[in-house]
Every structure is written in C-alpha cells, then in structure tokens.
Amino acid sequence: MIDPCDIVILGAGPAGANASLSAARAGARVTLLDEQTQPGGQIWRAKSAAIIKAQPTPESDAGNTLRDCLANSAVTFVGDVRVWQIERTGDIWQVYTVADGQPGKIEAKALILATGAREYVQPIPGWTTPGVIGLAGATALLKHDMTPPGVATVVAGTGPLVFFTASEIRRLGGHVAAIVTPNTRRDWLSVMPAMLSRPDLVRRGLAWIANLTLARVPVLWGHAITRVEGARAVNGVVATKLDASGAPKGKKREIAADSVCLGNGLIPAVEAAQLAGADLRYHPELGGWVPGAMTDGSTKIKGLYICGDGAGIRGAAAAEIQGKLAGMVAANQLGFDLAPDFEALKSAHARAARFGLAMTALSLQKPGDQALTTPETILCRCESLSLARITAEIAKGAESINAIKSGTRAGMGACGGKFCHTAVARMMAASQGVDPADIPPPTARPPLRPVPASVFAEGFDYDDLPISKPAPL
Ligand SMILES: Cc1cc2nc3c(=O)[nH]c(=O)nc-3n(C[C@H](O)[C@H](O)[C@H](O)COP(=O)(O)OP(=O)(O)OC[C@H]3O[C@@H](n4cnc5c(N)ncnc54)[C@H](O)[C@@H]3O)c2cc1C
CATH class of the missing domain: 3.50.50.60 (FAD/NAD(P)-binding domain)
Structure with missing residues (x-):
C-alpha cells in the first residue's frame, strides 16, 4: 500500500504533473502516478537512461524543467506503476496499482485524472x-x-x-x-x-x-x-x-x-474517467467521447477532477494550464487557499485551447474516408478480425460496441479495445447511416491495463474459502 494522501493524480504529463505542483504548493499532500519511469507524459517524454548525451530540443528542455520542479517539490512521484482499477468508498478514492508484478493500492480524498490521449x-x-x-x-x-x-x-x-x-x-x-x-x-x-x-x-x-x-x-x-x-x-x-x-x-x-x-489524430483516453463514474458526451471537435469537466477540471462527482487531453484534445499548452487549475481547485476543495493567479489562468487556457482545437480540427473525420478500410482489412489486430467479420456481426443484429464485443471478441485482446473500438464504432455508424454520437463506447471494465493474474489473487487464502456443510441425508 502506497501511503495515503490528500490528492492522488493519475498521469504525469503536462496536465497531471502541473496539477501535482499547484496542489502541493497550496499545501496538499499529493501522490503522482505514471506508468512511465519519469514524468513528462507523451510530449515531454524523458530519454532512455542509456542515452548519455543528446542535443537538447524544445521538448526535452521543457521535460527537464518539469522533472527538476517535481524533484524539488513536496510531490511524491511514483513511476513505473500501472493503475488498473478505481473505486470509491464514501468520500475516499481507492486507486489500485501494479508495479513490478506486485499489487498496490493508494487512498485519497480527491482524484485527478490526467490520462492524456491515444492515437487513432x-x-x-x-x-x-x-x-x-x-x-x-x-x-x-x-x-x-x-x-x-x-x-x-x-x-x-x-x-x-x-x-x-x-x-x-x-x-x-x-x-x-x-x-x-x-x-x-x-x-x-x-x-x-x-x-x-x-x-x-x-x-x-x-x-x-x-x-x-x-x-x-x-x-x-x-x-x-x-x-x-x-x-x-x-x-x-x-x-x-x-x-x-x-x-x-x-x-x-x-x-x-x-x-x-x-x-x-488523437482520441481522449477516457476509460479511467468511466471507471470513476464520469458521464461521457460526444464532441468530435474534442476528439470524440469526453467526460464532462469544467475548465478547472472539476466534474459533477465530488472529489473527481479531469484535465488535459483526457478531457478533450486541446493540446499540450492547454493541458498544462488546465492541470494547474485542477490542482488548485482540488486543493481548495480540501480547505487550502486558492492561488491568486487562478482567474488569469482560466483566460490563458482559452487562448491555448484555441490553438489546440485548430490542430484537432485537421483530424476530423470526413464522410468518404471510411472507403480507405476495405472489407478484408483487419480492424481488431489482437483478435485478427476483418471489417467483413464485423460487418457480418452487424448484419446479424449487433447494434452496439458491447454487442460486437460479445459476438466477435473485438476489443477483448491485449489492447482492451483501445485500438479497435473507435474504428469499429466509425464503421458501425457509417454502415448504419447513423451519427457516431449514437454509438457509445463499450462499458468500461477493469483492468485498465494488463495485469498479472496473481494481482487478482492477492491476499487470497484457501482457508478462507467457505465450504458448505454436507447436505443432511
Ligand atoms: C503517443 C503520443 C505521442 C504524442 N506526441 C506528441 C508530440 O510529440 N508533440 C505534441 O505536441 N503532442 C504530442 N501528443 C499529444 C500530447 O500527448 C498532448 O497534447 C499532451 O501531452 C497532453 O498532456 P496530458 O498531460 O493531458 O497527457 P499525456 O502527456 O498523454 O500524459 C498522460 C500520462 O498518463 C499516463 N497514464 C495514463 N493511463 C495510465 C494508467 N492506467 N496507469 C499509469 N499511467 C497512466 C501515461 O503514461 C502518460 O504519461 C502525443 C500524443 C500521443 C498519444
């Protein structure tokens, strides 16, 4: 068990890392988790430790500055850790992790999700x-x-x-x-x-x-x-x-x-938000299905904040600012003072998002692009399922991604559907002549990331197994 804290943050990219810094600055005890060994997320990804010297780039400079700030802050960063389940009991969030094959759990009063995007x-x-x-x-x-x-x-x-x-x-x-x-x-x-x-x-x-x-x-x-x-x-x-x-x-x-x-283009990574109970809405201009979250990351769910690309693809600059706002507001809800630059940051977010949304617009789906995927093309790589196989399932009456998943195993392989579900949804919408907004993503289920089976058996003792008494003769 990782030490309990006030705020646990999932994702150490521009959004999550900046959320952790602003919340810690306000006085909250913050733990920042990421499956990468070092903070930086996608855009400011750290170099392999095997690379001794390299010419700096704007991305590597920004990443090094962020990593230095975190190292000199009160934030507890835990890298190389995968979060696979999120639960809540009363007002306390439980975040389940696996690191080096070992299960772990962290509890906190507030949860900030900054899970970023994945590509389509x-x-x-x-x-x-x-x-x-x-x-x-x-x-x-x-x-x-x-x-x-x-x-x-x-x-x-x-x-x-x-x-x-x-x-x-x-x-x-x-x-x-x-x-x-x-x-x-x-x-x-x-x-x-x-x-x-x-x-x-x-x-x-x-x-x-x-x-x-x-x-x-x-x-x-x-x-x-x-x-x-x-x-x-x-x-x-x-x-x-x-x-x-x-x-x-x-x-x-x-x-x-x-x-x-x-x-x-990019798609918001929303599965963690789904597990935390957030509702999703379809906004193609934000990359597709997004959880409802305000500019400061707050949601309708008490103690849950969502920021960065995981709340809609607005780009790294907007992610950084939204992260700062989410950290500030999460700390403030726990009784810490709100930083004086809170309102100014909100305006800065609108400017940064304008640029990011323009970039996202370049990847908007066009009506004819489905023709690039031919019937024999593999849609689900993990299970080797072609478009023709998916289309046949639709013809049999499958009307949702969940139904396609049950009927064909599309999305039940190692990627858990992170790669194929968007393609399947777009094909379904095109073949049925409906709006993609009418094809919601599948029900989110743990594990968010592949975990060894031993993690689920953790703490299991055969002596605890209830054995029913023999039926009376
Ligand atoms: C593969 C990829 C490469 C990109 N490269 C660029 C680029 O070069 N330039 C550019 O301008 N934009 C790039 N982008 C877009 C860029 O990610 C964002 O605009 C910006 O990084 C968003 O910041 P963020 O903090 O919201 O998310 P991210 O930077 O994506 O950070 C999210 C973090 O959450 C962690 N995470 C998510 N789920 C879990 C989990 N279950 N357990 C543990 N950790 C988890 C991830 O490891 C990641 O570090 C890229 C996007 C992707 C998907």
Missing part, C-alpha cells in the same frame, strides 16, 4: 505489417530511444505530427521517403487564424516544412496511403489522391519504403 490509426490494407507504427507512437521512439523507425520511412497522417515526426526522423539521421497527408493546403489555411494565437508554434511548424522542402522530401497533400505493400515486412506503400469527401478516387503513386508511420 484508421485501418487500411496492410497496416498490420511489421514495420508500420503509429505516427504518435513514432514520437515515443524518437524521443525515448532517439532511433528512426527504419532506413526509409513514409510518414503519413493528419495534423502537425506528420511534419514534426518527419523532421525528427531526418534530424536523427533517418531518410523520409515521402510525407502523405489527407490534409490539403486549404485545410491548413482554414485553421491559420486560430493558429495565430501561438505565433511561436506557427514559426516552428513553418521551419519544419521549410527544412523538409529544402531536403526535397516529397509532400503529397490531399493523399492517403491505400495499401501497405509487403508480406512479412514493409517494402512500400501505394498512396492515392483523395476527393473532397476524403475518399480515394484519384491518381495512385507507389513509394518504396521499409517503414511507415501512420496516424489519424
């Missing part, structure tokens, strides 16, 4: 071929291990992450065979007014594009990968021009490559 990869033919990795996932490899994904990589997907990932691959000595993005230049122009709220980030993005152009990296605007070639390893991709609806209709291009980074 739209299934396309060949996307499960070894050598294909997620676009956001690639940033983890580049930041933690400083290793390009292959020798020649096609970087494909929506939003700014394609240009960041391609630039980082080149900076680390890799070769980018091409950038393939469904976004058009017009899409980017349409979000430019909102982007101007962060001129520093606009300048950084333009520098990536300028460097890639100077290096003659081909950029295929308004295109998507329609097939990854190669049976046991990637040996190339086919990219096809998209029409205005997002459907592949135009000229095809073959590109040789041994690796592919592929992603179609």
